[in-house]
Amino acid sequence: MIQNSKLFIAAAATLVAAVVLNPTPEQHRARIKEAIAERSPLAGFLGxxxxxxxxxxxxxxxxxxxxxxxxxxxxxxxxxxxxxxQPSKDT
Incomplete structure (x- = not known):
């Protein structure tokens, strides 16, 4: 019984953390800019x-x-x- 309640609490805490920490649009956009600049400095320079x-x-x-x-x-x-x-080669 106690182990089930600990498991439930851990699962609930993980779900709450996932909702609270869900990345914002700005975080996605910043990471996209960084990743493209890392993959190709020229592409990063050109924007x-x-x-x-x-x-x-x-x-x-x-x-x-x-x-x-x-x-x-x-x-x-x-x-x-x-x-x-990574972009796929066929697109």
Missing amino acids: VGALTAFASTYHPLGLASYTTVNDHTVSIGVLGMVFVL
């Missing part, structure tokens, strides 16, 4: 990251979030972290 970030659409899911550009997922965020996806 490709800023343009991509500006064109992105933010989609909150409560526990997580993601951004898209032209129906392609660009970044995924959860628990305060934002991961920028």
